[in-house]
Every structure is written in structure tokens, then in C-alpha cells.
Amino acid sequence: MEVLQSFMKRYTFIFLYSSLFASVPYNVAFVGIEEPEIEVSLRKTSELVLLQKRPPPSTRALQYRIASDIPNMLRVLEAYGYYDAHIYWEIQKEQQPVLVEIAISPRFRYTIGPFSLAYVAPKDKPEIPLDRWGIRAGKPFRSEEILALPQKILRFLADHHYPLACVRKTSYALNPQDKTLSGFLEVQSGPKTRFGPLIIEGTKSVHPDFISRRIAFEEGEWYDERLVASSQKTLMETGLFSSVFFSHQEELEEGELPVHLTLSEAKHKTISIGLSYATLDGPGGALEWENRNIGGQGQTAAFDLNLSSVYSAGSLSYTVPDFFRMQQTYLAQGAFSREDVTVYTARTYAGLQRVEAQYGKHLFAAQGMGYEYIKIDNSISNGSYSFVHLNGIARYQRVNHVLQPTRGFSILYKLAPYLGVSGNSGSFLEQILTATHYIPLFPKKALVLALRAQIGSLAGASLQSIPFNKRFLGGSDENLRGYRYKTVGPTDEKRDPIGGKSALYGNIELRMRVSDQIGLVPFFDLGKVGSDGFPTWRGKWFTSVGIGLRYFLFFGPIRLDVGFPLRKRDAHQSRYKIYISIGPTF
Numbered sequence: 001m002e003v004l005q006s007f008m009k010r011y012t013f014i015f016l017y018s019s020l021f022a023s024v025p026y027n028v029a030f031v032g033i034e035e036p037e038i039e040v041s042l043r044k045t046s047e048l049v050l051l052q053k054r055p056p057p058s059t060r061a062l063q064y065r066i067a068s069d070i071p072n073m074l075r076v077l078e079a080y081g082y083y084d085a086h087i088y089w090e091i092q093k094e095q096q097p098v099l100v101e102i103a104i105s106p107r108f109r110y111t112i113g114p115f116s117l118a119y120v121a122p123k124d125k126p127e128i129p130l131d132r133w134g135i136r137a138g139k140p141f142r143s144e145e146i147l148a149l150p151q152k153i154l155r156f157l158a159d160h161h162y163p164l165a166c167v168r169k170t171s172y173a174l175n176p177q178d179k180t181l182s183g184f185l186e187v188q189s190g191p192k193t194r195f196g197p198l199i200i201e202g203t204k205s206v207h208p209d210f211i212s213r214r215i216a217f218e219e220g221e222w223y224d225e226r227l228v229a230s231s232q233k234t235l236m237e238t239g240l241f242s243s244v245f246f247s248h249q250e251e252l253e254e255g256e257l258p259v260h261l262t263l264s265e266a267k268h269k270t271i272s273i274g275l276s277y278a279t280l281d282g283p284g285g286a287l288e289w290e291n292r293n294i295g296g297q298g299q300t301a302a303f304d305l306n307l308s309s310v311y312s313a314g315s316l317s318y319t320v321p322d323f324f325r326m327q328q329t330y331l332a333q334g335a336f337s338r339e340d341v342t343v344y345t346a347r348t349y350a351g352l353q354r355v356e357a358q359y360g361k362h363l364f365a366a367q368g369m370g371y372e373y374i375k376i377d378n379s380i381s382n383g384s385y386s387f388v389h390l391n392g393i394a395r396y397q398r399v400n401h402v403l404q405p406t407r408g409f410s411i412l413y414k415l416a417p418y419l420g421v422s423g424n425s426g427s428f429l430e431q432i433l434t435a436t437h438y439i440p441l442f443p444k445k446a447l448v449l450a451l452r453a454q455i456g457s458l459a460g461a462s463l464q465s466i467p468f469n470k471r472f473l474g475g476s477d478e479n480l481r482g483y484r485y486k487t488v489g490p491t492d493e494k495r496d497p498i499g500g501k502s503a504l505y506g507n508i509e510l511r512m513r514v515s516d517q518i519g520l521v522p523f524f525d526l527g528k529v530g531s532d533g534f535p536t537w538r539g540k541w542f543t544s545v546g547i548g549l550r551y552f553l554f555f556g557p558i559r560l561d562v563g564f565p566l567r568k569r570d571a572h573q574s575r576y577k578i579y580i581s582i583g584p585t586f
Helices: 002-021 036-045 059-079 143-147 149-159 206-210 225-238
Strands: 026-031 086-090 098-105 112-119 165-177 179-188 196-203 241-248 256-265 269-276 282-294 299-308 309-321 328-342 345-359 363-377 383-399 408-420 428-440 447-459 502-513 517-528 542-553 554-564 577-582
Touching: 036 059, 059 086, 059 098, 059 143, 149 165, 149 179, 149 225, 165 345, 196 206, 225 241, 269 577, 299 363, 517 554
Parallel strands: 026 098, 112 179, 196 256
Antiparallel strands: 086 098, 165 179, 241 256, 269 282, 282 299, 299 309, 309 328, 328 345, 345 363, 363 383, 383 408, 408 428, 428 447, 447 502, 502 517, 517 542, 542 554, 554 577
16 A cells, blocks of 8 residues: 555656646748738737747647637738638647648738828818828728828928828728728818927037037928928937927917927037957957037047057047038047057057048048158068158948948048158058948848958059058958968068058858847958059969858947968968957958
């Protein structure tokens, strides 16, 4: 009897333990839907899918989960115009994990039928373009398009001088006989309106003149909501405000509509201290200080210092916005740097003043002049150099995101004539042209082909009269990954790198987004550095391949690349190089 009791206690515990911790993992398949967009919406909203990582304890519980989710799936189908859909489901237990098959019979999709508009407005009223918003007879509709229609009408009228318009009535009806949706809207435009006085509230240290220069409209102009939105965007881009809110009264005053601008100022002084690590630079530290609102006019004074074993630099700069015109900035800067690499040590002291301007959305240009003193040690071409130089930059950029582009292209051209003012310094013309192109290969930007080509030239002076840190040397985390840092190029009789006067570089990356935060990037780099002042195709080309890992954060990706040189420069060349840094390669 005691043996039987012991047996029952032991196996009762095992039975209870297995019952408590048992689960039924499953996969979900939707069949019967041809539109990928609808399946994406179903998966984003279905609790059956969202709870997949928390499997139910039994088949019965799984059945209950499926049945509870069917009404939610029907609502998604109705949002796409399928009001007569039927859903069937089946659990296929022979598979592991089990497969939940959701079979959808969408049947008829409702389309847009008669839409009438009662429009109370003056004779010169703007015609409301329902066609522009997809309201056309016979077109399949989505609920969100119909529900957004009143707001689109009001925004359209506000863009065309009628900010006091209102939609007094909306009604929609499904017609089961002909499977259509009909609608009726009653719109009253209100009076045609001009901008009234601007009333600014919430300013503390930013001068009203600075704000007024960024307002795209003037009192007495016809009201246009697009000008208000542009003003809001421009004010936010200054970085001086944490919030910018425009509003207007509901009644005219002396035939005009006063506009209220409520601002909340951000902190204008910042100081930051940070630590960093990159395989090229080793461990490092950074100190930055900035005041972005000197004199209440958005002028900026900034100091930054970056220290590491390979590269250290610091600068003090002063920036004046609205320099003679809007979207034009004056920059004055003093800087120093120290670079200690395999083939040289360079100390640079520089002064620069430059005018920068933005022309429209895509074109940026800058021009200025400066002075540089450079001292080269620990190289085969030591010496001191002094230059006065002009500098110009032009960039045309059409990308969908500046920090993490997945579509578009950019072209960057740098031009800098250097005039030598000391015995060792020669006069030369530096030119660098860089082009990038981003091609999405699959929807949702999960696979992007990223391409870059760069051409560089130093024309006019002999190689000996150009300081080592101005010469072209391949091998970095941006070009010819896998080779030793700044060692690829022409060599002397001892096979020591001496740098070149021209360069051609190319990069091909296949950027694969594995998840929201993880990406893989196979890459191929090629390049050559030549002795001539202008690049040519002949000569020795170097290539490398590798694989990269990306961890995406809000400010950009943390990057880890492993590069393998395919053509070793010498016997001391390592078989691979590892690079850790922040930001995309290009």
C-alpha cells in the first residue's frame, strides 16, 4: 500500500508539472487574400499573430484564441471594403509547431458610388478636388480614406484662403444591391480671408526679429495654411525651440484673421562628455560645449575636443545665421589636429572662414578661405608646410533619410586651390568628387543596394611639396576595408608607402535589414592610388570583401565590419581587419 501511495504521489506531481508548463506552439497562415497589403494589416492587428510567442496551454485554449480573433479580422477586411467576407479556420495538428490556417473568402469588394457635395461658398470658391483624394465612382475604397475626407477638405480650403471653413454634415451608406458606398457632405467655406497681425507668445531670450525673419507670410496676404506649416518647420529647425504652435481666432477682425504663435524655448547651452572606441582610433574621449543663442539672434559659439591614440582634434567656431540673406550662414573657425598613423605623424593648425548656403531642399554650397600650418614627422618626407587656400563645396542630395538613406542619390564636389607660402610648400589644386546611390530591392526597405564612387586629384605640385596628410592613401573604414590604415598607394624602393596625387575608390554594399534593430551588410571595395595628378584606369588595383553587422539606434547604426584584402600589399599585411564605429559607411 505504501508503495502504491508513493507511486501515485510521484506521478501525480509529474502530471501536474507537465500540465502547468505544457503549451501548444503554432504558426499562422492566411490564404485566400490576394492583396499583400491586406495580409500585412491582418498580421499587424491579429491577436492570434501578436501572441504567437506566448502559446496557449492546450488545443482548446488555442481554439478559443482563434475564435476570439475572428471579429477583429472581419473589421480589417471591412476597412478594405470587404463587407460580405467569410472566415474559416483549421488547426493542422500533424505539423510541428501546429499550423493555424485562416481561410478567407472575401467575396465582393465594395466600390465608391455616388458622392454628392453641398458646397456653400462665394462665387470665386476653389473647386474641391475629390478625384485627387481617390473619390471616384467604381474605385475600391478603404475606410481610412473616407474618414479622412472631411479633414482633407478643410486643409485644402485653408490652403486656398478659407481657414474658417467647416464640414457641417457627413453621411455614408452601404448599398448591398450594387455593392457600393455612397456619401454626402455639406461644406461651408466661410469668408475668403487675409492674414492678420502675428501675436507671439512664450519667448524669453530669442529676439522677436529672429522669429519674424522665419515667418513665411505677412499681414494682409491671402491666408495659406502651407505658409503657416513652412514657418513652423523653419522655426523648429533652428534648434532653439522645443515646441512651435500656430493657431488662429474663429472670427475676423477688421477683415483679417489674427494669427497666434505660441513658443516654448529649448535649452540653448549644452555641454557633453563622452567616451568612444573605434578600432582605427582605439579608446577615446570627447568634450563639447555649445551656446546656440548668443545675442538672442541664434548665433552659435562652440568648442569641441576629441582625443584618441591615433587621431586627436579640437576646434573653436562661431556661426552667424541669416548672413545677408535667409538660409545663409557665416562660419569662422580655428582648429588643430594630431594624426599618428603607420607612415607619418601630422600636426595641423588651421583657421577658416566660410559662407554656407542652402538653395531649396536639395542643393547646398559653401565657399571661403583659410590658412593651414602642417608639420610632418616620423615619415620618409618630413617637413613643415604653410598654405593659404580657398575652398568650395557643392552638394546635391535627394535621399529619403539623411542618417539612414534607403532610396535616392547624392553628389558632392570639393574644390580647394592651395597656395604654398613657405619653402617646402608647393601650390596645388585639390579636387574630390563623390557620388552615392541607394536602390531599394524589396518593399519595406529590407534589402538596399548602396553604391559609392569617389575620384580624387592633387594637381600642380610635385609629391614632395605636398604634405603627407594631404596625399591620397587607401585603407580605412570607408575605403578598401581590410588593408592597414592609410598604407595603400605608391611606394618607394623600400616598399614604404609614400602616398599619391590621385585616387579612385568604389564601394558596393548589400544592406539587409534582418529586424528593426539588426542588419547584415556584405560589401566589396576596390580602389587605386596613383602618382599622376589626375586619376587613370591603368595601374595596380586593390580589392577587398567583407561582412558587416549593424545595430540600429535612433541616431544611426553602430557598425562592425570585418574586411578581407584580396590582394596583399606586402608580407606584413594582415589577413583581415575589424572596424567598429558609429554611422553608415556612406
